[in-house]
Amino acid sequence: MPKVTEAHVAERRKQILAAAQDVFSTKGFEPATMQDIVKISGMSRGGVYQYFGSTEAMMRALLEQNTKEFSDYVQSLIQKNGIIWDSLVEYLNSVSKEANTPFSIAVYEYFVSGWHNEERKAYLAKRYLNGQSVFLQLFKEGVRRGEFFPCQPLEVITRFFINVTDGIALEASLLNHQLIDTSNQIDSLKLYLKTALGIDKMNVE
Protein backbone atom coordinates (compact mmCIF):
# COMPACT_ATOMS: atom_id res chain seq x y z
CA MET A 1 0.00 0.00 0.00
CA PRO A 2 1.40 3.44 -0.91
CA LYS A 3 2.22 5.72 1.96
CA VAL A 4 -0.36 8.51 2.17
CA THR A 5 1.07 11.75 3.47
CA GLU A 6 -0.96 14.29 5.44
CA ALA A 7 -0.51 16.80 2.64
CA HIS A 8 -1.90 14.28 0.18
CA VAL A 9 -4.97 13.66 2.38
CA ALA A 10 -5.59 17.40 2.73
CA GLU A 11 -5.22 17.85 -1.03
CA ARG A 12 -7.71 15.08 -1.86
CA ARG A 13 -10.24 16.38 0.70
CA LYS A 14 -9.93 19.85 -0.81
CA GLN A 15 -10.43 18.45 -4.31
CA ILE A 16 -13.58 16.55 -3.28
CA LEU A 17 -15.06 19.45 -1.30
CA ALA A 18 -14.52 21.82 -4.23
CA ALA A 19 -16.44 19.38 -6.42
CA ALA A 20 -19.19 19.04 -3.79
CA GLN A 21 -19.55 22.81 -3.42
CA ASP A 22 -19.78 23.07 -7.18
CA VAL A 23 -22.51 20.43 -7.44
CA PHE A 24 -24.52 21.78 -4.46
CA SER A 25 -24.35 25.27 -5.96
CA THR A 26 -25.66 24.20 -9.35
CA LYS A 27 -28.10 21.36 -8.57
CA GLY A 28 -29.06 22.19 -5.00
CA PHE A 29 -28.21 20.09 -1.94
CA GLU A 30 -31.07 17.59 -1.90
CA PRO A 31 -30.96 16.68 -5.61
CA ALA A 32 -27.14 16.26 -5.53
CA THR A 33 -25.87 12.67 -5.54
CA MET A 34 -22.52 11.12 -4.67
CA GLN A 35 -22.28 10.10 -8.32
CA ASP A 36 -22.53 13.74 -9.46
CA ILE A 37 -19.65 14.65 -7.18
CA VAL A 38 -17.50 11.68 -8.15
CA LYS A 39 -18.00 12.59 -11.80
CA ILE A 40 -16.61 16.11 -11.53
CA SER A 41 -14.04 15.43 -8.79
CA GLY A 42 -11.66 13.72 -11.22
CA MET A 43 -11.29 10.86 -8.69
CA SER A 44 -12.55 7.30 -8.61
CA ARG A 45 -15.74 6.35 -6.76
CA GLY A 46 -13.72 4.36 -4.21
CA GLY A 47 -11.33 7.25 -3.77
CA VAL A 48 -14.12 9.67 -2.95
CA TYR A 49 -15.87 7.26 -0.55
CA GLN A 50 -12.60 6.79 1.31
CA TYR A 51 -12.94 10.41 2.44
CA PHE A 52 -16.69 11.03 2.61
CA GLY A 53 -19.52 8.53 2.94
CA SER A 54 -22.37 10.86 1.97
CA THR A 55 -23.32 14.27 0.60
CA GLU A 56 -24.41 15.06 4.18
CA ALA A 57 -20.82 14.52 5.42
CA MET A 58 -19.52 16.73 2.61
CA MET A 59 -21.93 19.54 3.44
CA ARG A 60 -20.91 19.35 7.09
CA ALA A 61 -17.23 19.58 6.15
CA LEU A 62 -17.97 22.57 3.91
CA LEU A 63 -19.90 24.25 6.73
CA GLU A 64 -17.04 23.66 9.19
CA GLN A 65 -14.64 25.20 6.70
CA ASN A 66 -17.03 28.12 6.19
CA THR A 67 -17.35 28.68 9.97
CA LYS A 68 -13.59 28.82 10.31
CA GLU A 69 -13.22 31.25 7.38
CA PHE A 70 -16.02 33.43 8.71
CA SER A 71 -14.49 33.63 12.17
CA ASP A 72 -11.08 34.53 10.68
CA TYR A 73 -12.73 37.15 8.50
CA VAL A 74 -14.47 38.85 11.43
CA GLN A 75 -11.22 38.73 13.44
CA SER A 76 -9.47 40.43 10.55
CA LEU A 77 -12.20 43.09 10.48
CA ILE A 78 -11.60 43.77 14.17
CA GLN A 79 -7.85 44.18 13.61
CA LYS A 80 -8.01 45.99 10.31
CA ASN A 81 -9.72 49.29 11.05
CA GLY A 82 -9.01 51.72 13.86
CA ILE A 83 -12.74 52.43 14.01
CA ILE A 84 -15.06 49.44 14.50
CA TRP A 85 -17.91 51.23 12.75
CA ASP A 86 -15.78 51.23 9.58
CA SER A 87 -15.44 47.46 9.90
CA LEU A 88 -19.20 47.11 10.26
CA VAL A 89 -19.74 49.22 7.14
CA GLU A 90 -17.16 47.14 5.27
CA TYR A 91 -18.99 43.96 6.30
CA LEU A 92 -22.36 45.40 5.27
CA ASN A 93 -20.96 46.37 1.88
CA SER A 94 -19.78 42.79 1.42
CA VAL A 95 -23.29 41.54 2.28
CA SER A 96 -24.81 43.66 -0.46
CA LYS A 97 -22.34 42.37 -3.01
CA GLU A 98 -21.82 38.73 -2.15
CA ALA A 99 -25.11 37.52 -0.70
CA ASN A 100 -26.34 36.29 -4.03
CA THR A 101 -24.12 33.20 -4.33
CA PRO A 102 -25.67 29.85 -5.18
CA PHE A 103 -23.69 28.13 -2.44
CA SER A 104 -25.24 30.22 0.32
CA ILE A 105 -28.69 29.29 -0.96
CA ALA A 106 -27.68 25.62 -0.97
CA VAL A 107 -26.79 26.06 2.70
CA TYR A 108 -30.24 27.50 3.43
CA GLU A 109 -31.76 24.64 1.50
CA TYR A 110 -29.79 22.17 3.62
CA PHE A 111 -31.21 23.57 6.86
CA VAL A 112 -34.71 24.44 5.68
CA SER A 113 -35.33 21.13 3.89
CA GLY A 114 -33.91 19.43 7.01
CA TRP A 115 -36.34 21.05 9.44
CA HIS A 116 -37.69 17.63 10.47
CA ASN A 117 -34.15 16.28 10.92
CA GLU A 118 -33.13 16.64 14.58
CA GLU A 119 -29.41 16.31 13.90
CA ARG A 120 -29.42 19.14 11.38
CA LYS A 121 -31.50 21.28 13.73
CA ALA A 122 -28.99 20.74 16.54
CA TYR A 123 -26.15 21.61 14.18
CA LEU A 124 -27.96 24.77 13.06
CA ALA A 125 -28.42 25.83 16.69
CA LYS A 126 -24.69 25.36 17.27
CA ARG A 127 -23.89 27.34 14.14
CA TYR A 128 -26.31 30.11 15.13
CA LEU A 129 -24.77 30.49 18.59
CA ASN A 130 -21.28 30.43 17.14
CA GLY A 131 -22.12 33.18 14.63
CA GLN A 132 -23.38 35.27 17.51
CA SER A 133 -20.30 34.86 19.63
CA VAL A 134 -18.10 35.81 16.65
CA PHE A 135 -20.00 39.05 16.03
CA LEU A 136 -20.45 39.83 19.71
CA GLN A 137 -16.65 40.24 19.93
CA LEU A 138 -16.77 42.93 17.28
CA PHE A 139 -19.46 44.92 19.08
CA LYS A 140 -17.65 44.46 22.42
CA GLU A 141 -14.50 45.83 20.86
CA GLY A 142 -16.42 48.92 19.75
CA VAL A 143 -17.49 49.52 23.35
CA ARG A 144 -13.94 48.90 24.59
CA ARG A 145 -12.60 51.47 22.14
CA GLY A 146 -15.12 54.04 23.37
CA GLU A 147 -17.09 54.20 20.10
CA PHE A 148 -20.38 52.61 21.15
CA PHE A 149 -22.74 53.52 23.99
CA PRO A 150 -25.35 50.79 23.60
CA CYS A 151 -28.90 51.32 24.85
CA GLN A 152 -29.67 47.58 24.45
CA PRO A 153 -27.63 44.57 25.61
CA LEU A 154 -24.91 43.80 23.04
CA GLU A 155 -26.25 40.23 22.72
CA VAL A 156 -29.60 41.63 21.59
CA ILE A 157 -27.98 43.99 19.09
CA THR A 158 -25.84 41.15 17.75
CA ARG A 159 -28.80 38.83 17.28
CA PHE A 160 -30.79 41.47 15.45
CA PHE A 161 -27.80 42.31 13.27
CA ILE A 162 -27.43 38.65 12.27
CA ASN A 163 -31.16 38.18 11.68
CA VAL A 164 -31.22 41.15 9.29
CA THR A 165 -28.04 40.32 7.38
CA ASP A 166 -29.05 36.66 7.07
CA GLY A 167 -32.51 37.75 5.93
CA ILE A 168 -31.00 39.97 3.23
CA ALA A 169 -28.72 37.15 2.11
CA LEU A 170 -31.62 34.70 1.90
CA GLU A 171 -33.97 37.09 0.11
CA ALA A 172 -31.22 38.11 -2.31
CA SER A 173 -30.48 34.46 -3.09
CA LEU A 174 -34.13 33.62 -3.77
CA LEU A 175 -35.02 36.86 -5.52
CA ASN A 176 -32.32 39.43 -6.32
CA HIS A 177 -30.65 42.49 -4.82
CA GLN A 178 -32.60 44.90 -7.01
CA LEU A 179 -36.05 43.56 -6.13
CA ILE A 180 -35.34 43.41 -2.41
CA ASP A 181 -33.58 46.80 -2.57
CA THR A 182 -30.57 45.62 -0.58
CA SER A 183 -28.80 48.95 -0.33
CA ASN A 184 -31.79 50.62 1.33
CA GLN A 185 -32.25 47.66 3.67
CA ILE A 186 -28.65 48.09 4.74
CA ASP A 187 -29.27 51.80 5.31
CA SER A 188 -32.18 50.80 7.56
CA LEU A 189 -29.93 48.46 9.51
CA LYS A 190 -27.38 51.27 9.91
CA LEU A 191 -30.12 53.54 11.21
CA TYR A 192 -31.02 50.89 13.79
CA LEU A 193 -27.37 50.33 14.74
CA LYS A 194 -26.65 54.02 15.22
CA THR A 195 -29.61 54.26 17.57
CA ALA A 196 -29.00 51.00 19.45
CA LEU A 197 -25.25 51.57 19.74
CA GLY A 198 -25.76 55.17 20.86
CA ILE A 199 -23.77 56.65 18.00
CA ASP A 200 -26.55 58.52 16.24
CA LYS A 201 -24.93 61.82 17.09
CA MET A 202 -21.50 60.78 15.86
CA ASN A 203 -20.22 61.83 12.49
CA VAL A 204 -20.41 58.42 10.81
CA GLU A 205 -21.37 57.34 7.29
Added chain:
Amino acid sequence: MPKVTEAHVAERRKQILAAAQDVFSTKGFEPATMQDIVKISGMSRGGVYQYFGSTEAMMRALLEQNTKEFSDYVQSLIQKNGIIWDSLVEYLNSVSKEANTPFSIAVYEYFVSGWHNEERKAYLAKRYLNGQSVFLQLFKEGVRRGEFFPCQPLEVITRFFINVTDGIALEASLLNHQLIDTSNQIDSLKLYLKTALGIDKMNVE
Protein backbone atom coordinates in the same frame (compact mmCIF):
# COMPACT_ATOMS: atom_id res chain seq x y z
CA MET B 1 -73.79 12.14 -13.67
CA PRO B 2 -74.80 13.77 -10.38
CA LYS B 3 -75.11 17.51 -10.42
CA VAL B 4 -72.24 19.08 -8.52
CA THR B 5 -73.15 22.30 -6.81
CA GLU B 6 -70.71 25.15 -6.25
CA ALA B 7 -71.01 24.67 -2.50
CA HIS B 8 -70.10 21.02 -2.90
CA VAL B 9 -67.02 21.91 -4.96
CA ALA B 10 -65.91 24.48 -2.37
CA GLU B 11 -66.43 21.95 0.43
CA ARG B 12 -64.36 19.24 -1.30
CA ARG B 13 -61.56 21.69 -2.11
CA LYS B 14 -61.51 22.78 1.51
CA GLN B 15 -61.39 19.17 2.70
CA ILE B 16 -58.46 18.34 0.41
CA LEU B 17 -56.52 21.50 1.24
CA ALA B 18 -56.92 20.85 4.97
CA ALA B 19 -55.47 17.37 4.42
CA ALA B 20 -52.63 18.81 2.30
CA GLN B 21 -51.77 21.43 4.92
CA ASP B 22 -51.72 18.71 7.53
CA VAL B 23 -49.37 16.49 5.52
CA PHE B 24 -47.05 19.37 4.50
CA SER B 25 -46.85 20.46 8.15
CA THR B 26 -45.90 17.03 9.44
CA LYS B 27 -43.79 15.52 6.63
CA GLY B 28 -42.53 18.65 4.90
CA PHE B 29 -43.45 19.75 1.39
CA GLU B 30 -40.92 17.82 -0.71
CA PRO B 31 -41.39 14.44 1.00
CA ALA B 32 -45.22 14.71 0.86
CA THR B 33 -46.93 12.58 -1.81
CA MET B 34 -50.39 12.68 -3.37
CA GLN B 35 -50.98 9.28 -1.75
CA ASP B 36 -50.33 10.70 1.74
CA ILE B 37 -52.92 13.39 1.13
CA VAL B 38 -55.49 11.02 -0.39
CA LYS B 39 -55.09 8.76 2.65
CA ILE B 40 -56.02 11.38 5.23
CA SER B 41 -58.46 13.36 3.08
CA GLY B 42 -61.20 10.74 3.48
CA MET B 43 -61.77 10.88 -0.29
CA SER B 44 -60.96 8.52 -3.13
CA ARG B 45 -57.81 8.92 -5.23
CA GLY B 46 -59.91 9.83 -8.28
CA GLY B 47 -61.89 12.32 -6.22
CA VAL B 48 -58.77 14.14 -5.08
CA TYR B 49 -57.21 14.20 -8.57
CA GLN B 50 -60.39 15.74 -9.93
CA TYR B 51 -59.54 18.86 -7.93
CA PHE B 52 -55.73 18.91 -7.79
CA GLY B 53 -53.23 17.21 -10.08
CA SER B 54 -50.17 17.59 -7.84
CA THR B 55 -48.89 18.60 -4.40
CA GLU B 56 -47.50 21.68 -6.18
CA ALA B 57 -51.04 22.73 -7.18
CA MET B 58 -52.22 22.18 -3.61
CA MET B 59 -49.42 24.28 -2.15
CA ARG B 60 -50.25 27.08 -4.60
CA ALA B 61 -53.92 26.97 -3.59
CA LEU B 62 -52.93 27.08 0.09
CA LEU B 63 -50.65 30.05 -0.56
CA GLU B 64 -53.40 31.89 -2.43
CA GLN B 65 -55.74 31.28 0.50
CA ASN B 66 -53.03 32.45 2.91
CA THR B 67 -52.40 35.63 0.87
CA LYS B 68 -56.10 36.47 0.99
CA GLU B 69 -56.34 35.83 4.74
CA PHE B 70 -53.21 37.86 5.39
CA SER B 71 -54.50 40.83 3.40
CA ASP B 72 -57.84 40.69 5.25
CA TYR B 73 -56.01 40.49 8.56
CA VAL B 74 -53.88 43.58 7.85
CA GLN B 75 -57.00 45.44 6.65
CA SER B 76 -58.70 44.55 9.93
CA LEU B 77 -55.67 45.84 11.84
CA ILE B 78 -55.93 49.17 10.00
CA GLN B 79 -59.63 49.48 10.90
CA LYS B 80 -59.45 48.07 14.41
CA ASN B 81 -57.27 50.51 16.34
CA GLY B 82 -57.49 54.30 16.42
CA ILE B 83 -53.70 54.39 16.63
CA ILE B 84 -51.76 52.57 13.91
CA TRP B 85 -48.82 52.02 16.24
CA ASP B 86 -51.12 49.86 18.40
CA SER B 87 -51.92 47.76 15.35
CA LEU B 88 -48.22 47.33 14.63
CA VAL B 89 -47.60 46.23 18.22
CA GLU B 90 -50.53 43.80 17.98
CA TYR B 91 -49.07 42.34 14.79
CA LEU B 92 -45.61 42.04 16.35
CA ASN B 93 -47.08 40.25 19.36
CA SER B 94 -48.72 37.77 17.01
CA VAL B 95 -45.35 37.18 15.29
CA SER B 96 -43.75 36.24 18.58
CA LYS B 97 -46.52 33.79 19.38
CA GLU B 98 -47.47 32.22 16.08
CA ALA B 99 -44.29 32.16 14.04
CA ASN B 100 -43.38 28.69 15.17
CA THR B 101 -45.97 26.77 13.14
CA PRO B 102 -44.91 23.81 11.06
CA PHE B 103 -46.93 25.04 8.08
CA SER B 104 -44.97 28.27 7.81
CA ILE B 105 -41.75 26.28 7.73
CA ALA B 106 -43.22 24.06 5.00
CA VAL B 107 -43.83 27.25 3.02
CA TYR B 108 -40.19 28.29 3.44
CA GLU B 109 -39.16 24.81 2.41
CA TYR B 110 -41.30 25.10 -0.72
CA PHE B 111 -39.52 28.28 -1.82
CA VAL B 112 -36.02 27.48 -0.61
CA SER B 113 -35.94 23.94 -2.00
CA GLY B 114 -37.36 25.41 -5.20
CA TRP B 115 -34.61 27.96 -5.70
CA HIS B 116 -33.65 26.42 -9.06
CA ASN B 117 -37.31 26.36 -10.16
CA GLU B 118 -38.05 29.50 -12.18
CA GLU B 119 -41.81 29.25 -11.78
CA ARG B 120 -41.61 29.13 -7.99
CA LYS B 121 -39.12 32.01 -8.00
CA ALA B 122 -41.50 34.12 -10.08
CA TYR B 123 -44.34 33.24 -7.74
CA LEU B 124 -42.22 34.17 -4.71
CA ALA B 125 -41.40 37.55 -6.28
CA LYS B 126 -45.14 38.17 -6.80
CA ARG B 127 -45.86 37.14 -3.21
CA TYR B 128 -43.05 39.34 -1.90
CA LEU B 129 -44.33 42.41 -3.75
CA ASN B 130 -47.87 41.72 -2.65
CA GLY B 131 -46.84 41.44 1.03
CA GLN B 132 -45.15 44.79 0.68
CA SER B 133 -48.13 46.56 -0.81
CA VAL B 134 -50.36 45.17 1.96
CA PHE B 135 -48.12 46.51 4.72
CA LEU B 136 -47.34 49.74 2.91
CA GLN B 137 -51.03 50.66 3.31
CA LEU B 138 -50.73 50.34 7.06
CA PHE B 139 -47.71 52.63 7.25
CA LYS B 140 -49.36 55.11 4.86
CA GLU B 141 -52.40 55.18 7.10
CA GLY B 142 -50.16 56.05 10.06
CA VAL B 143 -48.82 59.04 8.11
CA ARG B 144 -52.34 60.06 7.06
CA ARG B 145 -53.48 59.99 10.69
CA GLY B 146 -50.57 62.22 11.71
CA GLU B 147 -48.81 59.59 13.80
CA PHE B 148 -45.70 58.97 11.73
CA PHE B 149 -43.08 61.42 10.47
CA PRO B 150 -40.86 59.05 8.47
CA CYS B 151 -37.21 59.88 7.86
CA GLN B 152 -36.93 57.11 5.22
CA PRO B 153 -39.26 56.35 2.29
CA LEU B 154 -42.21 54.24 3.51
CA GLU B 155 -41.36 51.56 0.92
CA VAL B 156 -37.94 51.17 2.53
CA ILE B 157 -39.38 50.95 6.04
CA THR B 158 -41.95 48.40 4.86
CA ARG B 159 -39.35 46.19 3.22
CA PHE B 160 -37.15 46.23 6.30
CA PHE B 161 -40.14 45.48 8.52
CA ILE B 162 -41.02 42.44 6.39
CA ASN B 163 -37.43 41.21 6.20
CA VAL B 164 -37.13 41.29 10.01
CA THR B 165 -40.50 39.69 10.80
CA ASP B 166 -39.99 37.01 8.14
CA GLY B 167 -36.49 36.39 9.50
CA ILE B 168 -37.87 35.94 13.02
CA ALA B 169 -40.56 33.58 11.75
CA LEU B 170 -38.01 31.50 9.83
CA GLU B 171 -35.48 31.35 12.67
CA ALA B 172 -38.22 30.49 15.17
CA SER B 173 -39.46 27.68 12.94
CA LEU B 174 -36.00 26.17 12.51
CA LEU B 175 -34.81 26.77 16.06
CA ASN B 176 -37.19 28.15 18.69
CA HIS B 177 -38.37 31.43 20.15
CA GLN B 178 -36.26 31.06 23.28
CA LEU B 179 -32.97 30.43 21.51
CA ILE B 180 -33.46 33.26 19.04
CA ASP B 181 -34.79 35.51 21.81
CA THR B 182 -37.79 36.67 19.81
CA SER B 183 -39.11 39.20 22.29
CA ASN B 184 -35.84 41.15 22.32
CA GLN B 185 -35.63 40.98 18.54
CA ILE B 186 -39.06 42.54 18.39
CA ASP B 187 -37.94 45.26 20.79
CA SER B 188 -35.06 45.96 18.42
CA LEU B 189 -37.46 46.25 15.52
CA LYS B 190 -39.62 48.67 17.55
CA LEU B 191 -36.54 50.75 18.28
CA TYR B 192 -35.83 50.92 14.55
CA LEU B 193 -39.45 51.75 13.72
CA LYS B 194 -39.67 54.54 16.27
CA THR B 195 -36.56 56.11 14.76
CA ALA B 196 -37.46 55.55 11.10
CA LEU B 197 -41.09 56.61 11.57
CA GLY B 198 -40.05 59.67 13.56
CA ILE B 199 -42.02 58.70 16.64
CA ASP B 200 -39.11 58.20 19.03
CA LYS B 201 -40.23 61.15 21.08
CA MET B 202 -43.84 59.99 21.27
CA ASN B 203 -45.16 58.27 24.33
CA VAL B 204 -45.50 54.77 22.82
CA GLU B 205 -44.90 51.31 24.20
